[in-house]
Amino acid sequence: MRKYLLPIMFACALPVTTMAQQQSDSLVLRQLADEVLTHSTAYENLRVLTKTIGARLAGSPQMVKAEKWGFEALKAAGADTVYYQECMVPHWVRGAKEEARIISRLRDFVPPLNVLALGNSVGSGPKGITAPVLEVASFEDLEAKKDQVKGKIVFYNYHFAPTHIKTFHSYRDAYIYRSHGASRAAKYGALAVIVRSMSHGANNFPHTGAMAYDSAFPKIPAVAIGLQDADRLSKRLETDKSMQVFLRTNCQMLQDTIGHNVVAELRGSKYQDQFITVGGHLDSWDVCEGAHDDGAGCVQSIEVLRAFKARGIKPLRTLRVVLFANEENGTRGARKYAALAKARGEKHIMALESDAGGFTPRGFSSTMPADKHAIMVSWKPLFLPYGLYDFEEEGGGTDVGMLHAATGAPMVELSPDSQRYFDIHHAASDVFEAVNKRELELGAFGMAGLIYMADLYF
Amino acid sequence: MRKYLLPIMFACALPVTTMAQQQSDSLVLRQLADEVLTHSTAYENLRVLTKTIGARLAGSPQMVKAEKWGFEALKAAGADTVYYQECMVPHWVRGAKEEARIISRLRDFVPPLNVLALGNSVGSGPKGITAPVLEVASFEDLEAKKDQVKGKIVFYNYHFAPTHIKTFHSYRDAYIYRSHGASRAAKYGALAVIVRSMSHGANNFPHTGAMAYDSAFPKIPAVAIGLQDADRLSKRLETDKSMQVFLRTNCQMLQDTIGHNVVAELRGSKYQDQFITVGGHLDSWDVCEGAHDDGAGCVQSIEVLRAFKARGIKPLRTLRVVLFANEENGTRGARKYAALAKARGEKHIMALESDAGGFTPRGFSSTMPADKHAIMVSWKPLFLPYGLYDFEEEGGGTDVGMLHAATGAPMVELSPDSQRYFDIHHAASDVFEAVNKRELELGAFGMAGLIYMADLYF
Known part of the structure; x- marks a missing residue:
């Protein structure tokens, strides 16, 4: 014993x-x-x-x-x-509900993406932004792909870690993509960013939160996306090389x-x-x-x-x-x-x-x-x-x-x-x-x- | 220090x-x-x-x-x-949904009571039971009022204690009214029992659960009542001396x-x-x-x-x-x-x-x-x-x-x-x-x- x-x-x-x-x-x-x-x-x-x-x-x-x-x-x-x-x-005001959808030559029916503008972010302008999407898993991945960023919407698909027992430890690792992702991508010519929501949730709610711009780079629109839609977007990107995303946000900082x-x-x-x-x-x-x-x-x-x-x-x-x-x-x-x-x-x-x-x-x-x-x-x-x-x-x-x-x-x-x-x-x-x-x-x-x-x- | x-x-x-x-x-x-x-x-x-x-x-x-x-x-x-x-x-089968309502000479509109037959309990028969209600706070209170029990529906309005930190300690104190309340009341001639649900909930769900009969006494119907309805019933009993409750349960032990x-x-x-x-x-x-x-x-x-x-x-x-x-x-x-x-x-x-x-x-x-x-x-x-x-x-x-x-x-x-x-x-x-x-x-x-x-x- x-x-x-x-x-x-x-x-x-x-x-x-x-x-x-x-x-x-x-x-x-x-x-x-x-x-x-x-x-x-x-x-x-x-x-x-x-x-x-x-x-x-x-x-x-x-x-x-x-x-x-x-x-x-x-x-x-x-x-x-x-x-x-x-x-x-x-x-900061959100304005009219933001919109996002996949546009593809495949012309299949694609439900809209459930997104939410990040707090403090700028609006896209009334015409919105339509651009190809570059998915990255992390900032390291962004740096590796920096030559592909220009003219694109960068999609930070960083997964909230499930193995931390205290979930705030997962948040500590993840929130930097929300707070700093826009400027890090704008540095290389991105037009907007989509950030996977910081959540373990089994649902599709997008989770907003504060972001801040680095004044050295252009201010670009930034949205959070629900987890199910993040997975759907990621999967689509693997096979549909023609796809683009249309994104319109109407927020502004008064x-x-x-x-x-x-x-x-x-x-x-x-x-x-x-x-x-x-x-x-x-x-x-x-x-x-x-x-x-x-x-x-x-x-x-x-x-x-x-x-x-x-x-x-x-x-x-x-x-x-x-x-x-x-x-x-x-x-x-x-x-x-x-x-x-x-x-x-x-x-x-x-x-x-x-x-x-x-x-x-x-x-x-x-x-x-x-x-x-x-x-x-x-x-x-x-x-x-x-x-x-x-x-x-x-x-x-x-x-x-x-x-x-x-x-x-x-x-x-x-x-x-x-x-x-x-x-x-x-x-x-x-x-x-x-x-x-x-x-x-x-x-x-x-x-x-x-x-x-x-x-x-x- | x-x-x-x-x-x-x-x-x-x-x-x-x-x-x-x-x-x-x-x-x-x-x-x-x-x-x-x-x-x-x-x-x-x-x-x-x-x-x-x-x-x-x-x-x-x-x-x-x-x-x-x-x-x-x-x-x-x-x-x-x-x-x-x-x-x-x-x-044990529940049969058709149980019914309970207040019947009063005041003839005001009274919503039905949300009750649920307790598991293992007997049905009331198709005509149901209509009887005055005797509210008791505990078994001690029942004993004190035992001469008033005969021909009544006993209403155990024992409140789930809020001050235990582990809620199972509150359950330990409360569940005896569900498990033994019917026979304890039948001993003094009660026709049925209504038991306040064992819950802290801020809603009106009745909570069922097992009960057992003491074979020395008649088997009488037994139901749980939601907390809001328990409070409503208790309040009504204070002022409406003419009121009775109609109760019908359709359960049986096969x-x-x-x-x-x-x-x-x-x-x-x-x-x-x-x-x-x-x-x-x-x-x-x-x-x-x-x-x-x-x-x-x-x-x-x-x-x-x-x-x-x-x-x-x-x-x-x-x-x-x-x-x-x-x-x-x-x-x-x-x-x-x-x-x-x-x-x-x-x-x-x-x-x-x-x-x-x-x-x-x-x-x-x-x-x-x-x-x-x-x-x-x-x-x-x-x-x-x-x-x-x-x-x-x-x-x-x-x-x-x-x-x-x-x-x-x-x-x-x-x-x-x-x-x-x-x-x-x-x-x-x-x-x-x-x-x-x-x-x-x-x-x-x-x-x-x-x-x-x-x-x-x-």
């Missing part, structure tokens, strides 16, 4: 809390969980945000409505104060417009001028309800404040709930929040974000000094009964990342189960119905619990 | 495997994960089972089709041998009929006469596709065998895949399997079941001797990269429980994330679309990995 060796965990090298303190913390966490699982308003808030406001890209009229909704929801949750933080945001972070505070009982930030982003892509991305993070952050108030738990530090503007195609809200925090010399204890979906939480990814991280890891036994066990992953969120960069504040992101996330990410399938009430609530509890602990021990 | 004390884990008291062995096991697990996540047939198998066969209660023609499907799927997966194991199964376990073997390379069992149950309730319950467990078990074969991993012991007959309303298949194993004096190393949904796996619940369990727990570091961390829960599955009882074999059940399970359990919402491909596959990997380890170290 052989036995596996378990890692021996450090336990004695650092000063320890008393058992009594551990027990008392454990009871507060149980209270927070009971409060959230029994009385949460997160799910109903999400329903209102997604079903009565819906898609809310920066600059859109719905985003203005969402800001007002967020303001009222934070007041209702019991904030001491709620205010707007103005910032300039990009104003002048920057005004947007707002919505900020609420629960004043600290001891250190009012020290801050713990918790937030999600209020904007979403224009083609979906933004339920998981990131309505969930918003209503969870509001729920943290509500649960603290409802149970009379008074944080020592001031709790700031921030519903960030414009995470999707500019992160201008987060930049504004970080710039103000830095300019005012604010002391930020921790910044926590939820922007990875409203699925069952599994832990937290974070970036902070090693001593702080060791303290956080030592809380694991308190969170394990709630299914939060994964405290090791490095990371943090896009929005709190700006604060981290500006002030060095420890940053944390909630890590929900990631298996379903890229089925719905930036696609029409990101709707309220894809969110489970209890999963959403358990995430809100995890956030509340971490903030309770950081407030006491950071 | 204070630090939480971590539990110091035992690590030195038992003989340990070498680092080289750990590394080699870790590589095999990675191979199994890659195989399943890249080439699994589990999802497609599940589609065929649920969409072309569908609901398959014991005794139904679809169950016969499902047995043939299972036989062929196991052959296709690469089994050395596949065979049927005959057993007698109960043959004579036992013939069913089969479908069994496949991958012969052991060293100990052919020692067995590791892996399985799920092939039957499902008659009102749903039985995708999570338990199509998922069946296709995952088949996938374990397929992945071993595909990667050329030859278990030392004989691997038995069992698609059990009749888990839902009789467990006759499992009893047969256990009785045969005992009669033949078979040596069973471990029996693993998946019957808690096809959601992302989080670990394993088990019942086995402490020394075996310590060995299993020592594998945690190998499974943690795949998100399986929870090895402590006591348990095991219903079907493997029969083998455990008969032979003492260690029993294990896959523990998937449980938050969504009772949204779909035994309800029309248990359909293929509710299953996520990757979540299903990760569960199959977890099972394959555990079997690989148990085969080597148990």
